[in-house]
Amino acid sequence: MQSLKFINALSEKLNALATRIEVTGHNDAAQSRFDHKLFQSRGTGLADYLAECRLTLQHLTETAQQGRTEQVAWLAQRLVDQMTALARELATLDLRRRQAPVAAPVDDYVKLAEHQDYERRLMTLIRDRESLRQNCGDRGRQHQLQQEIAALEGRLTRCRQALTRIEKLIERRENGGSIG
Numbered sequence: 089m090q091s092l093k094f095i096n097a098l099s100e101k102l103n104a105l106a107t108r109i110e111v112t113g114h115n116d117a118a119q120s121r122f123d124h125k126l127f128q129s130r131g132t133g134l135a136d137y138l139a140e141c142r143l144t145l146q147h148l149t150e151t152a153q154q155g156r157t158e159q160v161a162w163l164a165q166r167l168v169d170q171m172t173a174l175a176r177e178l179a180t181l182d183l184r185r186r187q188a189p190v191a192a193p194v195d196d197y198v199k200l201a202e203h204q205d206y207e208r209r210l211m212t213l214i215r216d217r218e219s220l221r222q223n224c225g226d227r228g229r230q231h232q233l234q235q236e237i238a239a240l241e242g243r244l245t246r247c248r249q250a251l252t253r254i255e256k257l258i259e260r261r262e263n264g265g266s267i268g
Contacts, residue, residue: 091152091160098148098167102141105171108178109134122173126166134174141170196258203251210244 129136148163221233
């Protein structure tokens with residue numbers, strides 16, 4: 089019964105948020121606006137994220153009806169986080185509209201050099217942690233070092249993906265191709 093009242097309150101707040109979004113328009117952005125852990129949507133309009141919030145509310149309602157309290161708590165927190173992020177985005181929308189897009193684009197070669205430096209430093213860190221892990225006798229410390237290595241390897245993978253994107257961008261610009 090308590091969860092039903094809470095879900096109804098969330099639903100009302102979501103409807104109010106939807107009204108605010110409708111008033112401001114759907115405002116497409118150049119890229120997705122939120123953390124990928126918060127929203128699965130890769131859309132660029134606020135309506136895309138609002139639709140995902142409605143889906144989360146629907147899952148929350150169904151889960152509450154099934155009596156799965158742990159999942160209800162998790163979904164409720166997720167919905168609150170999503171709605172808070174949307175409200176914050178709406179609050180800063182006017183500020184962004186007034187700001188002139190004067191920021192000069194960062195030189196792609198500078199970005200390339202920075203990412204190459206990140207890559208080099210990450211590889212050094214991985215080698216250092218691997219060396220420590222191999223020479224460590226404590227299993228707990230070895231496990232901790234292995235987790236650090238895995239995290240560093242994930243960062244290295246993302247760094248290399250960014251490097252590839254930057255290199256392709258530079259190549260397209262040098263060949264006179266379109267950017268995008």
